[in-house]
Amino acid sequence: MAYWLMKSEPEVYSYDDLVAQGRDQWDGVKNAVALKHMRAMRPGDRFLFYHSGTQRAVVGVGQIVSEPYPDPALADPRYVVVDVAPEYRLSRPVTLAEIKGDPDLADWELVRLPRLSVMPVTERQWQRIHELARR
DSSP: EEEEEEEOTTTOOOOOHHHHHSSEOOOOOOOOHHHHHHHTOOTOOEEEEEEEESSSSEEEEEEEEEEEEEEOOSSSSTTTEEEEEEEEEEEEEEEEEHTTGGGGGGGGHHHSTTTOOEEEEEEHHHHHHHHHTOO
């Protein structure tokens, strides 16, 4: 099992939207590096749901529930989507400011490459986000 972080602007698609859907397609990714990460996803992988834009915080956890497949809305096989489902909301959002201020997270792509919308998360980063959420 692998861990990921996936970003969405809450005004466009929020964690609450995913909860309401129960299962949905994660689409709209165009960046080549982010697409490479999506192609590596497998059912059972878990992800941190990050609200970008004005909120800038990890708010929940979800699960990848399908293999990557070509985006049905596009006629270009380079673009893939995965199906996702919610697991649980964090006990409190973990803000980008907290993440940037934590030495254990300083080497994370979220800090180094802030515009990347899909990125891997190490097990240590995963655990640290959960520790911060419980504070």
